[in-house]
Amino acid sequence: MRYDVAVIGGGPSGAVAAAILAKAGLSTVLIERNLANVKPCGGAIPLGLIEEFNIPDPLVEKKLSKMSVRSPRGRKISMEMPNGYVGMVRRERFDSYLRDRAVRLGADIVEALVREIKPASNGHSIHLSKGHAPIEADFIIGADGANSKTAEELDFPANELQVIAMQQRFHYSDTLKPYEDLVEIWFDGEVSPDFYGWIFPKTDHIAIGTGTEFRKHDLKSLQKRFIEKIGITDKPYLDEAAKIPMKPRKSFTQDRAILVGDAAGLVTPANGEGIFFAMRSGKLGAEAMIERIRNNKPLRSYEKKFRKLYSQIFFGLQVLQSVYYKNDRLRESFVAICQDDDVQQITFDSYLYKKMVPAPWSVQMKIFGKNIYHLTKGS
Ligand SMILES: Cc1cc2nc3c(=O)[nH]c(=O)nc-3n(C[C@H](O)[C@H](O)[C@H](O)COP(=O)(O)OP(=O)(O)OC[C@H]3O[C@@H](n4cnc5c(N)ncnc54)[C@H](O)[C@@H]3O)c2cc1C
Known part of the structure; x- marks a missing residue:
């Protein structure tokens, strides 16, 4: 069987990507090794995600x-x-809802483990676990999690x-x-x-x-x-x-393949939040794929867009983790800072919709002063 796009991995990133591709009329297959998989996960998601992806109550x-x-x-x-x-979701129900939505929109689904990906004319030949014929696809989206087989087979840089x-x-x-x-x-x-x-x-x-x-x-x-x-x-x-x-791979785009979600390393440091970024990258990746297939636009626009939108958040949280998670005295200081109303407001605003919300200068200076005070106290 030949498809325009094969999406490997049926977690939130892959299911969202497959739904968007299928809705756009591209022939799409979603390959998941185990449809009864229960992904180990806290299942905490922000309001912004629930609204953007129409997650039912x-x-x-x-x-x-x-x-x-x-x-x-x-x-x-x-x-x-x-x-x-x-919002608190249970991954076994959440993932299966997202996969069903992709199928309803026209994606095929295959329950099989991807073992090998070989180059083929104008695309890839995907070899599956025993009993399944290989699948040919012009393009691949690797959505197969932290130990991504797609990344390994296609020689993407390591997940660090x-x-x-x-x-x-x-x-x-x-x-x-x-x-x-x-x-x-x-x-x-x-x-x-x-x-x-x-x-x-x-x-x-x-x-x-x-x-x-x-x-x-x-x-x-x-x-x-x-x-x-x-x-x-x-x-x-x-x-x-x-x-x-918890670190984006050095590159997660090639000419005929991209990685999304955990496969690309898109989980924020400090809080380990990954579902939002999995679904956002699945969406951005699928949109870039449609542009690639219809208008021959390069796939790297996906990675550029993702980094433009979220690099600041990744950087900010990386700094926070490397400063405050070092020892208990610093952790004590961090918790003390959380008491501040302005800190709470900024944290909630940026968590809910993943936007860096600029605070007024006076508030920034106040928070900066408190940080210095608690840091010197903590160290
Ligand atoms: C203990 C824990 C708690 C967490 N808590 C939270 C939280 O509360 N909130 C939050 O936002 N994030 C949390 N995360 C992170 C979050 O779970 C991930 O970021 C998110 O699941 C990434 O989605 P994904 O679709 O990219 O990958 P995954 O959800 O990992 O999905 C990958 C899919 O690919 C399939 N697959 C893998 N290899 C193959 C193969 N070779 N062939 C076919 N299929 C394959 C797998 O079966 C799986 O279904 C937590 C993570 C852990 C480990």
């Missing part, structure tokens, strides 16, 4: 406007978003900074009841020496997890300590873990 299990951050010494800062919320994250799901108990309606983040070296721990409530369970730079620390021990510190004595009913690629 029943998929958003919780809309949480309350949040608290906790420091190494146990100081807790509570915050409330005045005009927005963090990888965090490994683990999450456990617990049924509600008396200890966990207080967390039912808020997002809680722990900045605590005992929970994560270089990332953070999270408590994300869903309707019938709570997801609790932590992360650390790949191969640097023992993730299982960190998670165990986190659970002990919260005071949970029940056993989890599900353990899950996966890598988070």
Whole structure:
């Protein structure tokens, strides 16, 4: 079978890309190795994503406007978003909804593992797991996550900074009841020496997890300590873990192929947020692909556009992580800064819609002064 575009990987980035391509009338195949896959993920998404991608209400299990951050010494800062919320989704339902939408719009779907990609005349020949004939495609979108086979086969530059994250799901108990309606983040070296721990409530369970730079620390021990510190004595009913690629690859575009989402390394440092960037890159990548096929416009416009829109956010969060996640004294300072109303406002505004919202000069100077004060105190 021959297609205009083969999208490899049926997570949010691939499903969004396939839907847009199919809607535009291009022959599109979405190849996913396991349609019952449950991607390890906290499932926290911003309001801006829900609106842009028309995510139906029943998929958003919780809309949480309350949040608290906790420091190494146990100081807790509570915050409330005045005009927005963090949506909580369950990936097994979310991903399958997005894939179904792509199919409804005309994409074919094949459940198979991509094993090899070979060059073919005017495109690629994609070799699949046993029992499946190869698929020919003029163009490829690699949406196959942090360990992207597409990137490996097509010689893209390496995914550099990888965090490994683990999450456990617990049924509600008396200890966990207080967390039912808020997002809680722990900045605590005992929970994560270089990332953070999270408590994300869903309707019938709570997801609790932590992360650390790949191969640097023992993730299982960190998670165990986190659970002990919260005071949970029940056993989890599900353990899950996966890598988070927190740095864009040096390049994620070629003449006849692009990478999107985690495959391209598009997860922001400091907060490990990837679903929004997966779906945005899937959309931008698919739009560039349509232009390439119809008007012979180069695919690199996709990468240029993505970097123009989001480089500042990636850079800002990288600086924040390298300054404040170094040790517990600095983490203590970071949590202290979160108490400031202006800091909260800027953080929420930029989280919800992924736009750097410029604050008035007076506010910027005030925040700058507070940063210096807390940094000198912290170090
Ligand atoms: C523990 C954890 C918690 C997280 N929490 C959050 C959060 O709360 N909010 C947030 O925004 N982000 C979170 N992230 C990040 C987020 O999960 C990812 O950024 C997001 O899933 C990326 O989407 P994607 O479509 O690019 O890749 P993925 O969701 O990884 O999808 C890739 C798909 O490709 C398929 N695939 C892989 N290889 C092949 C192959 N060879 N052939 C065929 N198919 C293949 C896989 O089965 C998978 O379905 C978290 C990550 C982890 C690990």
